[in-house]
Amino acid sequence: MESSKRGQVAPFIVMDVMRAANEREAQGHKVIHMEVGQPGTPAPALVREAAVHALASDKLGYAEALGLPALRARIARHYEEAYGVDVSPSQVVVTSGSSGGFQLAFLAAFDAGARIALAMPAYPAYRNILKALDLEPVPIRTDAETGYQLTATALEEAASGGQLDGVLIASPANPTGAMIPPAELKAIGRVAQTRNLVLISDEIYHRLTYGTVDEATALAASPDAIVVNSFSKYYSMTGWRIGWMVVPEPMVRPIERLAQNLFISVPTLSQLAAIHAFDAADELDRNLDVYRANRALLLDGLPQAGFDRLAPSDGAFYIYADVSGLTDDSEALCQRLLMEADIAVTPGTDFDPEAGRTTLRFSFAGPTDHMREAVARLKALNLRKG
Template sequence: MALKIGRGAEAPPFIVMDVITAANARQAALPPGAPHVIRMEVGQPGTGAPAGAVAAAAAALQAGAPMGYTEALGLRSLRTRIARHYADWYGADIAPGRIAVTVGASGAFPLAFLAAFDPGDRVAMAAPFYPPYVNILAALGITPVMLEAGPETRFQPTVEMLERLDPRPDGLIVASPCNPAGTMLHPDELAAIAAWCHEAGVRLISDEIYHGLTYDNPIATAAALSPSAVVVNSFSKYFSMTGWRIGWMVLPDDLVRPVECLAQNMFISAPHIAQVAAEAAMDCTAELQANVARYRRSRDLLLRSLPAAGFPKLSPAEGAFYLYADVTDRTNDSRAFCARMLAEAGVAASPGVDFDRARGNRFIRFSYCGPEADMAEAASRLAGWR
């Protein structure tokens, strides 16, 4: 007798993870001395955790500090430090009690979605989008609603797009800076969207995991603009701590206890040692800003060199560490195009179909958070590859 398989088993792959596997296999198959594969497929900083974070974790372990369960919402000292971060960066007064420490941003999203929405609800977002938004929502029985965005709005949603939706959605996810385009909702735009959502009874989920990685424009947080918004952030990107699996949420008052109960049951708590390291990381400003300067140099180099290498249509790259390239003139199959680029040029990039299922066959995403020398070498290789 065949056994039932749950709806969650039908979740599609996060294609960038398949690209990582292919790039790893190609690197392993290269003969000694061959040019290495240049990794531009994944948004993983090549810088590693700040020295102060590593030292704090090592000191805690050497002192024999017990690394057990913490409160489900996280260490109180870390939550207090995150609250101070909002005062320092945004001038926002956020109570530590509204902060939930999570198992990365990836652990925050299902908590937010389960607390805020029911099966059958409709949650809007701009396309292109971060794939797990859609995959997690669908696994929970929540319907994603796509707002097709393009260069004319910097691949970001607008109030006008929202007003055209009938019926109105139950929620909206925004990301600024966004993955894959690296563009931002400017403060006035985010404020307008936050106000519209609050007045319309639409729950706003603001993905702010790339805050700190901005180059020319000011940033704003939805936590300072709406009493009903959920803000998701992470130590993975600006703080360069991907493998430590530590993130946080700023919650509206009505969702604090629901998220706490869900976290107790689903995760118990984020890893204790990661929380210790994360708290120390927040004071490593000089090292972190040096990382940002490095990303800026790589961004500027690629914006100058990729057009001459056959990629003239690039997103504005206002933040994060991504360039979204329109390759319509070269292919209508971005997945095959990326596979060929890996095989022939030794450069790994992500196909746009991961981020936009309707139009992504004409786009690819480059990540430029790897070593600066690799970014320069990638530009050189691609200039000689067609």
């Protein structure tokens, strides 16, 4: 039986790299994992304690489709505490990771055929989810000159060049770590408003920033934005599959109806535990200190190993390297790094099928001694264009 056209989305190349790395590990090689975009740390102790307590004392039935009221209230309070932005608990939707949030947001905001602008390179699931929902991603190319971020000018150009219904931004971004400065974010919000575009802001890498660009939520300048966030990255809870959205009031009920039908509810155990994630800043900021040290080590060491054209890495835990001086086949280079140096890295083609042939993404979410060892191995490889 043939799958539908909607089912024919591209695979996640990083998952293929991970499988190859795991196979090599099974053969006894000491592989350094710089491919995966997930913290090596567990959920904060407070979260795990709350989960143990909930397992022992709660019946863990279905939760309300929009999320447990206590968690929605805690998330709303986070906006006041972290950004000084007033968010009502009624605007908060708890989701199965930001991945569940995107599905709900795209379905609630757009009809089939809608065109949504987004930066290229970008997190591949954006375009794959859009396509699976019969929506059309409209890539706006970014590069070193534009700091790898979408600008208000580029959005205005795209909007005047053809019908657009929405725009999806991410700051800090995956794969580049690039951030949108607050003034530019405001300008993008103005273009979205004048052009009547739904503005969706992926803020999953918030709090993972290194002081080079100020962090701002899209909600500060654009109260009608749909903000998607997650407990996966800063909060170190990938496998708990929990995230959230802040949505304009008129979108709440449509999203509730969709969530009821698609998911019923987000796992209650994860919700009860996640309430405590906001009180774990001490532990989580220690993780951030490790990322900061890793980032500094790589920004210093990678150029010495031949990777000297690097995207800004303002946030997240990624460094995106332009390797056009070394290869025009990033997948082959990744294969070589794995086979000759036991380092797993993601080829840029995952994020940008064309220009990604000359880029790589290094994730520095692992331990610092692995980063140090990776630099030493890369230097020893003596890379030349082949």
